[in-house]
Amino acid sequence: MSELTELTISAAREGLKAKSFSAVELTQAYVTAVERARILNAYVKETPELALEMAKTSDKRLATGDAGPLEGIPLGIKDLFATKGVHTQACSHILDGFKPTYNATVTQNLFDDGAVMLGKLNMDEFAMGSSNETSYYGNVINPWRRKDSNVALVPGGSSGGSASAVAAHICAGATGTDTGGSIRQPAAFTGTVGIKPTYGRVSRWGIVAFASSLDQAGPIARDVRDSAILLKSMASPDPKDTTCVDQPVPDYEAAMTGDIRGLRVGIPKEYRVDGMPGDIDALWHQGADMLKARGAEVVEVSLPHTKYALPAYYIVAPAEASSNLARYDGVRYGLRVPSDDITEMYERTRAAGFGPEVIRRVLIGTYVLSAGYYDAYYVKAQKIRTLIKRDFEEAWSRVDVMLTPATPSAAFAPGEITDPVRMYLNDVFTVTVNMAGLPGIAVPAGLSDEGLPLALQLIGRPFDEETLFRTAQVIEEDSGYSAHPEVWW
């Protein structure tokens, strides 16, 4: 039955509809695959019994013709999303034993549409990281390896478990979240498709918060169509999240017409950074040529404040995180390190419960919000954010979509980057999109000189995910990218 796990969501959907196999058979195939791939450490909690139970219900609905758009499709859920009665700990020690009494709006939407949950996926602790090395549950391994090498590689982060699981075919698709690149960078490192929708397109309710003004959930999938199918189900208006827009969700699949004639594609010149590897630069040019060949018009644009985006991001995001993570105090749930007085209990609990990267960001955030520093850091960063938004707004008068590399490198090995600032540079092409609240998609477009997947990023206008899917599918088709990691596990 292992070939069942080779099916994309759109193919599995057809097979289930045609009764070629049942949801239980499909789910069982994935449950077996998940068990076999434990060395990747993609799942922090497997829920096979729950999955098979959900699959049974899906089979009933498929039989009665009440199937939802994702009926019987086995998915992995990032540990950041609340799942009722199931391990939800943001891969942090401090949330030990936490099982919410609620589903996040996103998980509820997926379940309402018939999706089956295989388990909770590993991630960087509280979504802070670019290599999935900060998880309390250990590193996630990228199913990809360099040509002729056995060296393990990181899957990127923070949605590393999601990307690894999708690439290794141990789920049909996965949820991710993206605060500065946490969907797109791991998608790029694993040859999968990841979209961060416009801020406000997907409800944040029930997703453990990292940086509220930047966090946005989206799917990681095997191809562009699957990512469109998943986003359609994940997104919805939500009165419980006032930053979520009250706009109907378009039919993203219908937008994938293949017709991009007359589309104006911008190449932001500031993204040509020093020291960019030749293969990535070449891929970028190829991407532009592909789109041109399909009738798009490619023009250079300028986003002059790009170089300030990353430093500003590393003020805004930690500032919000320092406040968002204050609730993990050992008082009501999760880890508590007992002590004689309350202050010491806080200190011990948080020192034991948070990993070094989380502590670093909480400290940075606390610092930049402190009296005497607030104006110099936080206020200035917000001003930069406004300028970055304005850069994009001006550019949208000239172009419909922008094309950039997704990451400045291919996947690297665990331990290879130890300097936090160098690690932060992984997000150099992706953070601007979060700062401006725009949608961005990473789509695989080729292999590096070392045989690792490389991706391009498309950035769209607010709430114009449709153009991203349409354009990304053209890149997917024309790049002929169909590589899969060899199964070595």
Add this chain to the structure above:
Amino acid sequence: MIVDTRTPDPKKFIKGATGDWEIVIGMEVHAQVSAKAKLFSGASAEFGGEPNDHVSLVDAAMPGMLPVINGFCVEQAVRTGLGLKAEINRYSVFDRKNYFYPDLPQGYQISQYKQPVVGEGTETIDMPDEGRVEVGIERLHLEQDAGKSMHDQHPSMSFVDLNRSGCALMEIVSKPDMRSADEAKAYVSKLRTIMRYLGTCDGNMEQGSLRADINVSVREPGGEFGTRCEIKNVNSIRFMGQAIEYEARRQIGILEDGGTVDQETRLFDARSGETRSMRSKEEAHDYRYFPDPDLLPLQIDEAMIDDIKASLPELPDEKKARLIASYSLSDYDADILIGEQASADFFELVAKGRDGKAAANWVINELFGRLNKEGRGISDSPVSADQLGAIVDLIDEGTISGKIAKELFEIVWQEGGDPRAIVEDRGMKQVTDTGAIEAAIDEIIAANAEKAEQVKDKPNMIGWFVGQVMKSTGGKANPQAVNQILRDKLGVE
């Protein structure tokens, strides 16, 4: 910049060992918004219940929870702002005030820092000895209440009750415009009255719906503002007065000894009547305010403001002016009547078509006096406005005397019933038949001939005769008639 709006008034100075001192007071009143649900969660905002009965996932700060503004609480804040004749800010922002405490589940309080929903306004207070005083309102903002820590439930642990966590508070900040404890008390009391009129805060201090942080400093009269101390969380108007008096004396003592007042936060101990240091300026929290990214800025449109304006009740100041003008009341009586909207309403029902002064006299002296004695409110008065009105009518018509009226009031209070019918049934009518009165007077003069002679020299003695006549007529004789006839018969001018 702080502007001194007051002229130093020697009547309010405090005598020290080295000279006179003037107190400067500013208040931060925390008023719980009257609303069914909390500020950002759907949980009930009702007082009481078992601990942690009224707690939603948002109130308990479970992971991934988001606040959603309760529009009614915003309306209440705007209503209060309009009641204080304050600027309503069309655009305001919710900020996070970050600090750790077990009864603060989020680790931050959602409040408004730089851009509050309501800006500058004014409250007028009437002081008995100095007349009208204007106290400036600096701002009013919305914020979340915290929960309650309970330290007496377990030998080594503290418990937390989150029922109050997330309830909506209005923090109303005054300018430092008050110069005596009495002014401060009058300010809070008037503020409470205004909010009760508006229905925006029940003002129930026992339940913690209204409490104040008081900023107190002293200075040489008219001099530079002194260093202030903030007295936290005082929850009764009487305590406010005590806390201010004590704190002013304490600061004067320090200054007169050549010391300096340290800026600090202090607590008032109701048992000892003293304030004591809680934390110094150096220990003050750095709250790291920043705009809450979970909430959009609050935008208030003109239509909403117009709607609320149109629905505002007559406010205490206007009501007082109208009562004085329409019913010729004294300032003092009007103040008492407007203290509660229900009292003023009751009075107006009694006064309708009757003599205002008489109505005020009966409402204030008889009814309120009796209600106070029994610790009852106007809303559960056993005597209705109609009944009291009938009593006033009966006096006015001369059907009963004032003395009998008091007896009648007592009967109505105890037994209820139609006063007119009671007077009829129980023969309480005043005797106005001069023949009957003359007969009674003749009898008394005859029996007291000696006194009747003396009264010619000592006209005051006529009171004794009046008393005797009233006694013999069971108090039903018309006192004016008795007086007149007595004077005629005794030959007293």
